[in-house]
Every structure is written in structure tokens, then in C-alpha cells.
Amino acid sequence: MTIDIIYGEHVATGVDAESKDGELWLSAEDLKRISGWEFKPQGFCKGDVCVPVPDARKSEFVAGGRYNLAALANLLGQPVVTDAEHDAWCFGEAATERKRVLTSLDAPDFSLPDLDGKMHSLSEHRGKKVLLVSWASW
Amino acid sequence: MPIAIAFDSGGNAATEPWIKAAKPTYPCLIDRQHIVAELYDMVNVPTAVWIDTLGKIVRPSEPAGVTDAFRKMNHTDFSIPADAMSELQAKRKAYLDAIRDWVANGPASRFALDKTEVLKRMHTPDDAQVRAAANFRLGEYLFEKGHAAAAQKYFEEAKRLRPESWNYKRQAWALEDPMKPGGPEFWAAVDALGDRKYYPGAEDI
Numbered sequence: 001m002t003i004d005i006i007y008g009e010h011v012a013t014g015v016d017a018e019s020k021d022g023e024l025w026l027s028a029e030d031l032k033r034i035s036g037w038e039f040k041p042q043g044f045c046k047g048d049v050c051v052p053v054p055d056a057r058k059s060e061f062v063a064g065g066r067y068n069l070a071a072l073a074n075l076l077g078q079p080v081v082t083d084a085e086h087d088a089w090c091f092g093e094a095a096t097e098r099k100r101v102l103t104s105l106d107a108p109d110f111s112l113p114d115l116d117g118k119m120h121s122l123s124e125h126r127g128k129k130v131l132l133v134s135w136a137s138w
Numbered sequence: 139m140p141i142a143i144a145f146d147s148g149g150n151a152a153t154e155p156w157i158k159a160a161k162p163t164y165p166c167l168i169d170r171q172h173i174v175a176e177l178y179d180m181v182n183v184p185t186a187v188w189i190d191t192l193g194k195i196v197r198p199s200e201p202a203g204v205t206d207a208f209r210k211m212n213h214t215d216f217s218i219p220a221d222a223m224s225e226l227q228a229k230r231k232a233y234l235d236a237i238r239d240w241v242a243n244g245p246a247s248r249f250a251l252d253k254t255e256v257l258k259r260m261h262t263p264d265d266a267q268v269r270a271a272a273n274f275r276l277g278e279y280l281f282e283k284g285h286a287a288a289a290q291k292y293f294e295e296a297k298r299l300r301p302e303s304w305n306y307k308r309q310a311w312a313l314e315d316p317m318k319p320g321g322p323e324f325w326a327a328v329d330a331l332g333d334r335k336y337y338p339g340a341e342d343i
Contacts, residue, residue, distance in 0.1 A: 017314060026337060028222075033194070039171045076176070079265070079268050081273050081275075086288060088276060088280065090279070092275065095265050098262055102195075102198075105257075106195075110177060112174070114167055114168070115153070115166070120141075120165045120167055122189070125141070126140045126191070126192075127191050129189070130140075130141055131237060132143065133142050133185070134143045134144075134180050134184055134185045134186075135144055136146050136183045136309070137144065137152040138308045
């Protein structure tokens with residue numbers, strides 16, 4: 001089936017996935033592309049970080065050449081919310097990761113459009129003091 | 139450099155008239171998914187974060203020069219009594235003066251907080267609160283795809299999981315009806331706060 005996956009700041013639409021009972025099985029390529037994680041002998045790895053998978057539970061995570069992103073997310077403490085009617089899955093950031101990043105006091109980078117659709121990032125302004133202010137039309 | 143972030147799932151249609159009226163000389167960015175709210179743990183507007191030249195947070199998310207004095211506003215004619223107006227103006231001035239002090243003095247400004255104070259004031263989300271964010275995100279996605287009724291289901295769950303977020307309440311209401319964020323349901327929710335603050339932490343400049 002095809003699924004739309006919201007992961008971090010990105011949306012991947014029409015992903016070829018097998019989904020049942022809270023499981024979401026992706027190809028290695030899609031796993032990497034969508035989540036940044038890949039499966040290695042040490043476990044699931046992203047950048048410098050590897051998270052081991054207990055041998056006894058390996059089949060929950062790896063089977064038939066596919067990888068269960070939902071199981072990985074649960075292992076990492078990420079919230080997962082799904083809408084079965086519209087085949088949409090949303091993977092949020094884990095509370096532990098939000099805490100780790102914020103308490104480092106490094107201002108998290110982001111990239112958002114202006115009215116003309118031109119993208120601007122926080123990191124473009126490194127070297128200046130930045131006053132980041134939220135507002136809303138409502 | 140000010141960077142203004144609009145937490146507006148209504149995108150350009152919602153934000154353009156305000157941005158054009160402001161004629162800004164700084165970036166005004168459109169954050170339909172409320173990503174910056176997630177990254178910096180913001181629950182209301184206007185909320186500000188101060189970031190120094192090295193990219194470090196020197197004031198974590200806080201109400202930006204606003205206070206609960208607005209609660210004295212008349213709900214029908216939107217007038218604000220003189221004493222509340224004075225308080226609003228004074229707090230706004232104090233916040234702007236603090237910013238000017240920081241612009242002039244950088245790290246030497248007493249308003250640029252040290253690491254201990256930043257951490258003391260900083261809030262990081264718990265499991266329920268990150269789950270609220272994921273629900274909001276899914277709701278916004280469904281709304282963008284034209285499934286407004288389905289979207290509201292996830293907005294309701296976000297509101298339930300994080301009741302202190304005015305962003306979730308008022309954004310979801312705005313997508314139902316532009317009058318709702320400032321209507322009777324809003325004022326009832328504000329009144330239900332009782333002695334709790336709509337803008338907690340606004341006292342501490």
C-alpha cells in the first residue's frame with residue numbers, strides 16, 4: 001500500500017509500505033531517506049549514534065528485507081500518531097531528544113519560507129544577535 | 139536581527155495582510171506546521187527567544203512584552219480600561235528597552251541570561267506534550283490535504299494532551315471559523331484559568 005509519512009520536518013508521500021497492527025515496514029532505502037536511520041550490524045544507526053536491537057526482538061524490527069519504522073520509533077521514545085482512513089503516519093520527536101537539544105542551549109536551526117516562497121534559515125544569521133518572535137493572524 | 143515567525147496554518151492567505159501592513163525590514167517567515175513552536179517549546183503568541191552571535195540561547199521562550207492585563211478587555215467592544223492599558227504599555231516598553239540594551243551591550247547586558255538562569259527558566263516538553271505536537275502536526279497535514287473534519291479530531295487530541303497550549307486551541311479554532319479565536323469560547327477558556335496566567339513568566343524581564 002502507499003502511505004504518507006510525516007517525519008520530523010519532512011513529508012514523504014506515496015511511500016510503498018506494509019502497515020498492520022501498529023507496524024510500518026519500509027525498504028532500507030525508504031527508511032534512510034525518510035528517517036535518516038539505517039540498519040547495521042551494531043543496530044540502527046544515524047550519524048554517530050547507534051541503537052542496538054535485542055536479539056530476542058530482532059524480528060519486530062527487521063524482516064523480509066524490510067524495517068519496522070514504528071518499532072524503531074517506539075524504541076526511541078518517539079510519539080507516533082496515525083490516521084488509518086487517510087493512510088497517514090506522523091512521527092514526532094522524542095521528549096528526551098527535545099530536552100537534549102534544548103538544554104545544550106544551541107538554538108535549533110530551521111528553514112521556513114517568506115511570503116514569496118523563498119526559504120530562510122536561522123543559521124544564515126549566525127554572527128548576529130537574533131530576536132526570534134512568534135505571532136499569528138489569529 | 140529580528141526574525142518573525144507566523145504560527146499560521148492558513149499560510150499566505152492568513153498572514154499576507156499583516157506582513158504587508160508592517161512593511162518589515164527583517165525576515166517574516168510562514169510556519170504552517172508550527173515547527174518553531176515545537177523546536178523552542180512555545181505555547182502562545184507572541185513568544186520570543188533571544189539567540190546570541192554564537193547561536194546560543196540567552197533567553198528561552200517567554201511572552202514578548204505582553205501580560206495578562208488584556209484580560210480586562212471588554213468582550214464586545216474590545217475596549218481596554220486605562221489602568222490595564224498603562225500596564226500593557228509599560229510592560230511592552232520594558233521589554234523593548236531590554237532588547238535595546240542587549241543590542242547595545244551584547245553579552246554584557248543584564249538581560250542576556252547566563253547558562254544557569256536560561257536552564258532554570260527553560261521548559262522542555264514531556265511525553266504527553268510531544269505526543270500533542272505529533273497530533274497537531276498530523277491534523278495540520280490533513281487540513282492541508284482538504285480533510286478539515288479529520289484534522290479537527292487530531293487538533294482536539296493535541297488540545298487534550300497539552301491544555302496549556304493556546305497555539306493549539308486558537309489555531310484550530312481559526313481553521314473552523316476566523317471569529318472563533320477571539321469569540322465567546324476563547325473568553326470562556328481564559329476565564330477558566332482563574333488565577334493562573336495566560337502569559338506565565340511575563341513578570342520576569
